[in-house]
Amino acid sequence: MAIASINPTTGETLKTFEPLKNSEIAAKLDIAGKAFEKYRQTSFLERSHWLEQTAIILDQEKADLGKLMTLEMGKTLKAAIAEVEKCALVCRYYAENAPSFLADVTIKTDAAHSFIKYQPLGVILAVMPWNFPFWQVFRFAAPALMAGNVGLLKHASNVPQCALAIADIINRGGFPTGVFQTLLIGAAQVSDLMADNRVKAATLTGSEPAGISLAVASGKQIKKTVLELGGSDPFIVLESADLETAVSTAVTARMLNNGQSCIAAKRFIIAEAVADKFQKLLLEKFQALKIGNPMDLDTDLGPLATFDILQELDEQVKKAVKSGGKILTGGHSLTEMPGNFYPPTIIIDIPVDTPIAQEEFFGPVALLFRVPDIEAAIKLANDTPFGLGASAWTTNTEEQNHLIQEIEAGAVFINSMVKSDPRLPFGGIKRSGYGRELSIQGIHEFVNIKTIWVK
Ligand code: NDP
Numbered sequence: 038m039a040i041a042s043i044n045p046t047t048g049e050t051l052k053t054f055e056p057l058k059n060s061e062i063a064a065k066l067d068i069a070g071k072a073f074e075k076y077r078q079t080s081f082l083e084r085s086h087w088l089e090q091t092a093i094i095l096d097q098e099k100a101d102l103g104k105l106m107t108l109e110m111g112k113t114l115k116a117a118i119a120e121v122e123k124c125a126l127v128c129r130y131y132a133e134n135a136p137s138f139l140a141d142v143t144i145k146t147d148a149a150h151s152f153i154k155y156q157p158l159g160v161i162l163a164v165m166p167w168n169f170p171f172w173q174v175f176r177f178a179a180p181a182l183m184a185g186n187v188g189l190l191k192h193a194s195n196v197p198q199c200a201l202a203i204a205d206i207i208n209r210g211g212f213p214t215g216v217f218q219t220l221l222i223g224a225a226q227v228s229d230l231m232a233d234n235r236v237k238a239a240t241l242t243g244s245e246p247a248g249i250s251l252a253v254a255s256g257k258q259i260k261k262t263v264l265e266l267g268g269s270d271p272f273i274v275l276e277s278a279d280l281e282t283a284v285s286t287a288v289t290a291r292m293l294n295n296g297q298s299c300i301a302a303k304r305f306i307i308a309e310a311v312a313d314k315f316q317k318l319l320l321e322k323f324q325a326l327k328i329g330n331p332m333d334l335d336t337d338l339g340p341l342a343t344f345d346i347l348q349e350l351d352e353q354v355k356k357a358v359k360s361g362g363k364i365l366t367g368g369h370s371l372t373e374m375p376g377n378f379y380p381p382t383i384i385i386d387i388p389v390d391t392p393i394a395q396e397e398f399f400g401p402v403a404l405l406f407r408v409p410d411i412e413a414a415i416k417l418a419n420d421t422p423f424g425l426g427a428s429a430w431t432t433n434t435e436e437q438n439h440l441i442q443e444i445e446a447g448a449v450f451i452n453s454m455v456k457s458d459p460r461l462p463f464g465g466i467k468r469s470g471y472g473r474e475l476s477i478q479g480i481h482e483f484v485n486i487k488t489i490w491v492k
Contacts, residue, residue, distance in 0.1 A: 072215030
């Protein structure tokens with residue numbers, strides 16, 4: 038994929054970039070490696086100060102940064118600005134909490150003194166996606182830099198200006214030169230980077246194929262990875278649920294980021310007793326959504342980030358129909374508009390055992406399934422290769438506990454949509470990946486957990 042900003046609302050190419058040459062990559066690696074030797078000696082106080090300064094810049098410049106995101110990948114401007122605010126939040130969270138998360142932990146043994154010491158690993162590569170171009174990077178960078186690591190960002194090829202802006206903000210926050218750099222490179226250059234001795238570990242958020250490729254490259258070098266891949270999150274609604282709230286939340290949870298979120302609700306699994314009403318309300322709300330220019334503050338749904346994603350989604354919907362699914366609304370790309378627009382779409386009656394029912398729909402398409410009871414709901418919810426998040430709606434405490442216990446996912450949200458929060462760990466199981474981001478677990482991914490024993 039060429040490294041280019043292409044406005045998904047109009048199809049206009051805004052800017053193109055030449056990928057870095059091997060010699061340029063080598064120079065940046067050298068800078069990163071040298072920066073680590075000094076940076077690892079800095080104090081938490083210094084790192085916290087730089088991260089707080091970074092948060093201030095994010096807050097001050099959120100309007101412009103939001104516009105940049107919207108221009109490059111099409112999310113609504115209001116969502117883009119909220120994303121920048123969340124980045125400032127995660128910076129402040131780790132600036133405040135990292136010192137205690139990484140403090141020595143005394144463990145009583147038969148030694149005179151035994152304890153755990155957390156030390157940085159070195160240069161960490163972050164391979165990041167375009168869907169939350171700022172948030173995905175900052176939720177890696179804030180804990181990694183607080184831990185004393187140095188970051189190298191290989192961002193998605195369709196958000197190069199966001200990638201450059203992020204490195205610039207972190208530098209202006211005061212972090213020493215070389216502590217965080219953007220590499221404008223294609224995906225094919227990642228494996229070589231993993232083979233370089235200076236790169237100690239990597240994190241990737243994106244598709245399964247990308248995750249596999251990074252895991253293979255790092256496996257060959259025995260280097261640690263965290264993978265945050267796709268999801269096909271269930272949204273279960275049982276009979277006792279507050280239906281009005283469940284439906285409004287279902288719309289938000291499916292349309293998040295124009296439908297392009299790994300933790301968006303994708304499969305709506307509804308108890309037969311309330312299914313007719315749920316379907317009717319969901320249809321009304323989907324049809325009321327305003328599609329249009331994501332820069333307009335009253336737009337609910339903007340374009341998909343790239344033409345390829347639009348085409349892929351269109352193909353998936355066609356496959357779903359071929360497999361027996363019926364379209365209630367939407368169902369074809371909006372060719373009358375320039376840009377990558379796809380309307381809110383509801384598909385019912387897809388047989389659960391067809392291959393398409395197992396796929397992730399990365400756009401504003403809801404698959405609706407009906408089930409007789411909670412057991413059938415759990416079975417269907419778990420019948421997926423993914424295991425990222427799940428949202429389940431019931432006011433019955435016994436049912437809530439049963440869902441919490443039985444759903445195979447990295448997160449279960451009861452009577453709420455799945456969302457990330459700096460205070461809670463985030464990540465998946467099964468083919469959604471491994472490792473955790475955020476919270477104390479996130480900062481412990483890229484440190485040497487060193488055992489110390491003093492006799
Ligand atoms: P990709 O997984 O292709 O892109 C994510 C990042 O991985 C980008 O930086 C990309 O670089 C890089 N990458 C791609 N292939 C490789 C590789 N072989 N080795 C190393 N790095 C690689 O996502 P797409 O944009 O193609 O989206 C396709 C699908 O991925 C979506 O439909 C969705 O299912 C899933 N996805 C999931 C996300 C999530 O949040 N979990 C986010 C984005 C996508 P480059 O851009 O240069 O190709």
